[in-house]
């Protein structure tokens with residue numbers, strides 16, 4: 281490889297080394313167990329919030345049912361009072377009144393059952409709401425604890441991250457722009473690290489890609505040879521493969 285190009289790749293590799301360091305720290309932060317805890321408790325809190333809102337909606341429906349049942353009972357009570365107050369005229373009239381009283385009795389029984397049903401449902405919805413409130417508050421508390429823990433980790437790495445970023449910014453100015461464009465494009469395609477060494481293969485003077493491990497074709501091996509340009513692109517993963525020695 282020509283000395284100038286070799287120098288360019290060396291600077292790029294030094295940059296990549298620092299970039300790897302920064303990525304490792306960022307990965308540690310992303311994989312922090314406390315962060316996963318935060319997400320878990322946030323989900324639980326949102327579920328509790330939803331459950332409370334569902335309970336409130338159900339309670340509203342029960343109140344409406346209660347009000348219409350109460351009206352039904354009031355109406356029937358008025359009818360009963362009317363029947364009791366009316367004067368009997370003949371036997372036929374009496375029979376009809378007995379029938380109406382029987383029918384009212386059955387209506388009161390049905391209403392009583394329904395009232396009991398509403399009462400049971402109300403108790404259950406109150407309990408559900410109370411439980412949701414309890415676990416919602418617990419989730420909020422645990423979320424806070426996990427957030428503090430995660431923030432402490434983020435804080436402990438802040439100086440190192442800032443230092444690495446500043447160093448990378450500085451180094452970027454010394455990089456060959458064209459090579460760095462290639463580097464960035466590979467990074468954006470999730471091919472990290474973008475520059476890899478030529479890995480020796482079982483066959484003499486033949487190499488594998490140091491990134492994806494695939495064996496290289498003849499023309500790529502020729503590029504990597506002492507007579508070649510000293511670097512090539514992997515035809516599989518597109519990484520830049522260098523052979524500096």
Ligand SMILES: [Zn+2]
Pocket residue numbers: 489490491492493494514515516517518519
């Ligand atoms: Zn490859």
